[in-house]
Amino acid sequence: QVQLVESGGGLVQAGDSLRLSCATSSRRSFSNYAVGWFRQAPGKEREFVAAIRWNGGSTLYAESVKGRFTISRDNAKNMAYLQMNSLKPEDTALYYCAAGSLVTATDEERRYDYWGQGTQVTVSS
Numbered sequence: 632q633v634q635l636v637e638s639g640g641g642l643v644q645a646g647d648s649l650r651l652s653c654a655t656s657s658r659r660s661f662s663n664y665a666v667g668w669f670r671q672a673p674g675k676e677r678e679f680v681a682a683i684r685w686n687g688g689s690t691l692y693a694e695s696v697k698g699r700f701t702i703s704r705d706n707a708k709n710m711a712y713l714q715m716n717s718l719k720p721e722d723t724a725l726y727y728c729a730a731g732s733l734v735t736a737t738d739e740e741r742r743y744d745y746w747g748q749g750t751q752v753t754v755s756s
Contacts, residue, residue, distance in 0.1 A: 632657065632745075637653050637727065638654070641752070643753070646717060648714070651752070653666065663732060667728075667737070668711075668728060677740065680713070684734070684735055684736045685734065701714040723752060725752075731744050
């Protein structure tokens with residue numbers, strides 16, 4: 632069982648930055664899990680944002696955030712992060728952290744077994 636708690640969301644203006652954090656607790660080592668970030672805007676389906684391999688060796692990004700967002704992790708601290716720069720109003724959404732017993736990073740939502748409750752990011756124009 633893995634518990635995930637997101638934090639760091641808030642209300643910002645377009646062009647600003649935010650850093651989301653995902654704190655994890657698990658009986659197994661956190662390094663056994665790939666981590667993904669997903670988001671869901673009002674009235675829309677949840678979509679993939681970014682993912683990172685268990686050892687941080689590879690990452691994957693949605694085209695809409697590539698070059699602006701950076702996913703990272705610190706296995707020693709059981710933490711994952713999403714650095715979001717140059718935020719746009721279309722980035723407004725509830726952001727979820729997810730973990731899965733995967734070897735590689737993936738954008739497939741069904742591959743992730745554990746989910747946090749989400750943290751709200753609102754970007755004003």
